[in-house]
Amino acid sequence: MQGKVWKFGDNIDTDLIIAARYLNTSEPSELAKYVMEDADPEFVSKMTEGDIIVAGENFGCGSSREHAPIALKAAGVSAVIAPTFARIFYRNAFNMGLPIFELKEASEINEGDVVRIDMDAGEVINVTQAKTYKFSPIPEFMQELVDAGGLIAFAKKEIENKKEAKA
Numbered sequence: 001m002q003g004k005v006w007k008f009g010d011n012i013d014t015d016l017i018i019a020a021r022y023l024n025t026s027e028p029s030e031l032a033k034y035v036m037e038d039a040d041p042e043f044v045s046k047m048t049e050g051d052i053i054v055a056g057e058n059f060g061c062g063s064s065r066e067h068a069p070i071a072l073k074a075a076g077v078s079a080v081i082a083p084t085f086a087r088i089f090y091r092n093a094f095n096m097g098l099p100i101f102e103l104k105e106a107s108e109i110n111e112g113d114v115v116r117i118d119m120d121a122g123e124v125i126n127v128t129q130a131k132t133y134k135f136s137p138i139p140e141f142m143q144e145l146v147d148a149g150g151l152i153a154f155a156k157k158e159i160e161n162k163k164e165a166k167a
């Protein structure tokens with residue numbers, strides 16, 4: 001995945017990602033309209049499909065709402081990079097199929113940089129600055145969830161595979 005970087009700071013909580021006033025729906029396309037609104041009201045209008053969010057410490061803190069990774073993914077954010085993620089958000093992101101990467105050097109990436117993520121090599125490449133970093137290893141099962149598009153999609157695929165095996 002490759003995209004343009006949008007930078008955010010530390011402790012971006014789930015209210016900044018998707019405000020509680022929008023939790024009356026879990027429809028991805030609806031939530032996508034309001035993603036990051038309370039952190040940057042212009043975000044949705046200026047970002048393009050595939051762009052990447054790079055944030056500071058403790059991204060996704062504040063609540064267990066799955067609406068946060070759902071909104072980010074539906075808005076077309078291809079990945080979130082941060083030095084640390086809030087624990088519940090970390091699990092929700094994988095369950096919802098949102099690629100996230102822990103990178104202690106995230107602060108070296110600037111807004112507007114073009115960044116490419118090489119999953120096989122385990123690298124974040126800052127194309128603009130010509131710098132390459134190793135992201136923290138992702139547990140294999142968690143990567144399978146993202147590859148499948150989330151926990152529900154993964155489970156459906158597993159059921160299909162079992163049916164085919166029996167056939």
Ligand SMILES: CC(C)[C@@](O)(CC(=O)O)C(=O)O
Binds near residue numbers: 020023062064
């Ligand atoms: C129930 C929901 C509105 C919740 O209170 C759940 C939670 O806090 O984890 C939230 O703020 O996302």
